[in-house]
Amino acid sequence: MTNLPDDFTILALETSCDETAAAVVRGGRTVLSNVVASQMDMHSRYGGVVPEVASRQHMLSLAPVVREALAALPGGWADVDAVAATYGPGLSGALLTGLNAAKAMAWQRGLPFVGVNHLEAHIYASWLDVGAGGWGLGIGIPESQPPTPPNPQPPAPEFPLVALVVSGGHTLLALLRGHGDYEILGQTRDDAVGEAFDKVARILGLGYPGGPAIQKAAEGAQGSPTLPRAWLRGSLDFSFSGLKTAVLHKVQERQEQNSRLTKPGPKGKGGHPTPNPQPPIPNPQPPLDPHWVAQMAHAFQESVVDVLTAKAADAARQHGATEIILAGGVAANTRLRAELARRADVPVRFPPIALCTDNAAMVAAAAFHRFEAGAQSGWDLDVTPNLKLGAA
16 A cells, blocks of 8 residues: 555546546546546437447547646646556447557556546545535535535545445445445346436437436426335345336326327218228327426436435445445436435535546546555556456
8 A cells, every 4th residue: 555645646538438538636636627528419319329439439539638638737748647547347449449548648658557447436536626616526414414514625535435326337336445445235136227217218208318308307397106116125236127117108008098089080971980991001109298208207216216315325324334425427316416415314425417427537536546555557458348346
């Protein structure tokens, strides 16, 4: 274990999916730059990420993104002490572009290099301090504790911690006993929660990405129905496939009702039904009522939030956690943040929205603690698309 100086500066890259990102972070906490080139508009027409398109776009975006990130350093490369990059989990082609670029830059300049687990990086977003730009970490205080004045620079989290990682590809609860010391307490048995948001948004005709679309549609919904919760009693695991199917069945029932109301049977002369009518020409289903869609979006979001927050709060109580860390793209959901802070017996820490989605600053924060632990990757490090949290 080596105590790195407070000015130890890392350039990190993140290309696990459809964001090309580079960041410069000092001392594992201070964000000097965090540049993200999003491909969301490019993939939205397909309703999801196209891996080949993502890989090609990473190759086009990497150089300008790195140049912009390094512009925050007066000495440029001369002020960089180490390089890091995500090596998994993620899309193999996308991971390869960032990992190989980072290794090449580190090798050419004689800098140490380390590969970072993408899931671990999401957790370490809660160690970052973005300074006076208004991005400071959020800390939700349980209702049982008196409110404290806002702290623009919260102290680093203290172990043991429970992390709830919720993203498009992953949903899990982990106990953190120290840096790099993880125990998986529960995880999804089928769909990740972000994946469920995307699929349900598509079913409801709300577009992609699903998380923000459902949150917006659910705002102000009145008289929403109740959808099922998969509690999986006696376990901290999750399941969202049945909930997704329940929404699909509700939509199909609604469309059948609308079809009966809008498509009267064929009439003959005098208004009598025509015997043996010709099969009607198929028509598209009538559009769903926006008010009803808002109710379903609200019901879906409440079902997801109910299960996630209950299990995270239970995990913290069972393991004596000092805080709960909310991490991953779905951590940007304001309803999830508020309900988890309300239910938990300990403070809930979550990054600003800009650091919930994929970014390179969180990769640099995780890399700092790997370097302190004496870890350094070899030039033969390869991508691991299905990498698990806690894997070497």
